Amino acid sequence: MPISQKISAKLKSSSWIRKMFEEGLQMKKKYGVDNVFDLSLGNPVVEPPKEVRQAIKLAANDSSQGLHRYMPNAGLHDVREAIAQSLSLEAACKELVADHIVMVCGAAGGLNITLKTLLDPDEEVIVFSPFFVEYLFYSENHGGKTITVPTNEDFSLNFNALREALSPKTKAVIINSPNNPTGIVYSRKMLEELASILKKYSTDNNNPIYLISDDPYKKIVFDGVETPNILELYDNSIYITSHSKDLAIPGERIGYVAVHPKCADAENLMSGLIFCNRVLGFVNAPALIQRAIQNVQNVSVDAELYRKKRDFLYAELIRIGYSVVKPQGAFYFFPKSPLKDEVLFIQKLAEKKVLVVPGQGFGSPGYFRISYCLPDQVLEGSIAGFEEAFNEVKL
Ligand SMILES: Cc1ncc(COP(=O)(O)O)c(C=O)c1O
Incomplete structure (x- = not known):
């Protein structure tokens, strides 16, 4: 064959x-x-949105030297700084700076560099069903094993099932809110409880569990519902998002990974993400669209x-x-x-x-x-x- x-x-x-x-x-x-x-x-x-089209035009028309060359694998520093500024306010995480951000080819790229950086063979990644099916493939891409935890009837997180699923092999938990495929949004209370369970398990077992929040739909919410940022609630967190949905540019493949400044092994984690962006062949997120989204972080x-x-x-x-x-x-x-x-x-x-x-x-x-x-x-x-x-x- x-x-x-x-x-x-x-x-x-x-x-x-x-x-x-x-x-x-x-x-x-x-x-x-x-x-x-x-x-x-x-x-x-x-x-x-028109602001995004305008920003793309401006970026394309900029004839300064060197704008289309290779760059550091983490992405353009100014862009990462602009993102860190707005995210540190949104997530009430004032220690967050450009050094905690890696620009990636969409949330999919972000998930892959994160799982490649975190996982040793057969380590476990917990996901809640129903889930975005690509999580299974992404974990397996990097030698991980996915453990599926059911949600409740209303698709809220089932904490008893989570407690049962946690094991010494658990490396990470992935959540997604607003959720694909259910559309539900996890409340602050629910996220606080999740954070407290993971914190307790991590401390009791001396095994830091990373909480990955994959949130490309974060700005598409209705009826004034709140979408708390995980960086606000759990130190050992990694926030992954993209502009595929909130700016409606999935074809442009742009997003970022933000690592909590107090995350376990934060410095190595950042170096790992940057290295994995390179060796998975992304090299860096596309230059033009990075420059375009720099000034539209408050647009949706x-x-x-x-x-x-x-x-x-x-x-x-x-x-x-x-x-x-x-x-x-x-x-x-x-x-x-x-x-x-x-x-x-x-x-x-x-x-x-x-x-x-x-x-x-x-x-x-x-x-x-x-x-x-x-x-x-x-x-x-x-x-x-x-x-x-x-x-x-x-x-
Ligand atoms: C939950 C979820 N995560 C990640 C992605 C990937 O998004 P991106 O286009 O940013 O790679 C999608 C795309 O549909 C999604 O629904």
Whole structure:
């Protein structure tokens, strides 16, 4: 076999999201783009804010010497300084400076350099299900083992299950709030309790556990809900974010990792992240977009646009009879499947030309994920299919 058996096997099992995407392409070819309602992908429909377009133009038009060359692997110092300034205020962490920031190729790049830096073979990374499926691959990329901890019925963190999962091999816990795929936001109280459990376990076992908060949706929240920054609540924390969602520029691959100044082994951790940015082949985050985002740290897409879409779809799903937790952020729903086997149900939806992703793709069978970062006409067009499929399996 010409390619590795490992990757060959992954290609078969890897991603429901990709599978649905490909099915969507086939169906659109067959039935026409306007007749297929593809709610499977999390690709933001809104355009970047005008300030971001302007900043990209300004960065591109700057003809100063050397702006397009290699740079330190951590990224441009001025950019890291601007980020540290705004983040230290947001997270009430005044010791945080440019030296605690590494510019990365999106949150995905940030997660990979972080896990590569932290993990020895077979060390464990705890994730809460349902989770962003790439966490499994990223941990495995760097020799780690993922331990899955279920959440409660309302997708809040299940602390008893977490306590049971902690072990001497636990190196890190990954959280994500606002959450993909549930859209729920962890409250300050919940994060404080999480921090206190990890702190106690770390102290009792003399084994510092890193808390990685992967938060690319942090600014997409509704109804004034608070999204506390983990850097404010837990010393041994690593905050990873990107501008893929809040500035709607996922194609530009820009984000950063921020390490708490009081993190265990902070200096080596920073050096490790910078080294891993290099040896994983990212080298550095793209120069042009680094310079562009430097001055738009206080800008964000209008979350109201997503809030309206959430309200529309939530009201419709409830009217039809679906059981679904109302999301407070991001742009996903994670309803319970009316059929125990959600793959059968999403096939039924696909017959109605509505595409969604089965919960087993996120470690939670019996549910499915809807992305609503889509034009209104796609959401509106999907309702008949949601309703027919629901009624047919309920009969
Ligand atoms: C929870 C979560 N983490 C990380 C990522 C990766 O984002 P980025 O485009 O910044 O790499 C995504 C993308 O959808 C995501 O949903």
